Amino acid sequence: MQVSLVILAAGQGTRMNSDLPKVLHQVGAAPLLHHAMQAGRALEPEVTVVVTGHGAEAVAKAARAFDEDVQTVLQEEQKGTAHAVLQAAPLLQGVAGDALVLYGDTPFIRPETLQAMLEARRRHAVVVLGFHAADPGRYGRLVAEGETLERIVEWKDATAAERAITLCNSGVLCADAGRLMQLCAAVGNDNAAGEFYLTDIVALARAEGLSAGLVLCDEAETMGVNTRAQLAAAEAAFQARARAEAMENGVTLTAPETVFFALDTVIGRDAVIGPNVIFGPGVTIESGAEVKGFCHLEGCHISRGATVGPFARLRPGAELAEDVHVGNFVEIKNAILDEGVKVGHLTYLGDAQVGEFTNIGAGTVTCNYDGVMKHRTVIGKRAFIGSDTMLVAPVTVGDGALTGSGSVITEDVPPEAVAIGRAKQVTKPGLATKLFEKLKAIKAAKAKGQE
16 A cells, blocks of 8 residues: 655644744654654655745754655745645656645654544545644534544634544544545635635535545644743653653663663664663664663764763764673763673774774773864774873784773784873972972962961
């Protein structure tokens, strides 16, 4: 069954009080738009069209960052949802199958719900997604008999009896792509707002003798984001769902309410995540790994048996092989640590390759940036990097080599060699006592002069 997606993302979102387009505000470290695109991606769509408007260039860039094959189209004037859908018509011309209309500011529609809509399309020309609202408020009401939708009534046009209906319209709908565009083209704007409403296509379809169907979902799926408060509520809802799914999949969360996931976080079963761990985008953790408390991870990969933290930071490009140990107050960026590497504490490894079973002493720094360019450090297998070693890149330390504590290494170190790069120690017997007496006298003189 072929399907295409039309995702409406043109709104400014004035109630967000922001210069950023509404659909680019983030939940789970990803734009709202990406959530909608991910739900649709599970259907393997033939074509995905994102309709942009406010901040069109930024929205289109974000869409392409998620799916390089996505197509975007500009709605220059926001004249309503039916008008927005019509902007996608040229891109869907000649495309067979159904089209689903989604919204870039409605992040929680599940793929299973969209699949149910496609199945209902076998029985109805137009399928609308509805939900029973605890507080229907000003939602449009769905008048239905079973799964047959008779009409959609906007709140302002509803009678008292119709306003008592709790079955509400989500705005998400599905129809044959060609028929959807035909119906949208027939929508008028004879209403108080002078806009072309997508909801009107149900009445138009029924007038043509076509059936309209209804699929129900939980109200939580239809949560839209129009204000900062709703954005915070959406974040909380996302995190609650992500934590529950992780634990259902066999991940141990020792303090679930303190762990924050990103949209694309992937964690294998029997991994253990400690308290106050934050996942940014692009993190994959294999089965059996452990991330201890107070770590911040983004753009990294942690292999089976590795341990990280507490208080560690892994930045984009950090690759940890099996049984690597990264301890407290360690930062790793764009660095590959091979099997069994140990980086216990107080270290920065950036733009580096570290060979298997090498030990990195406390206070080690790869000095990778000269103010203009980044340079790479390569450390071989089973090497020992002494505490407080400064590795001034570009530099290579060979297999089995050792650096003395406190060294500044500016030249390559051959395999199995010892490199010491520090100033010679000079000892002056008795000088400490004389120096302290002199300093105390200076301090006393200053104090007396201030009296």
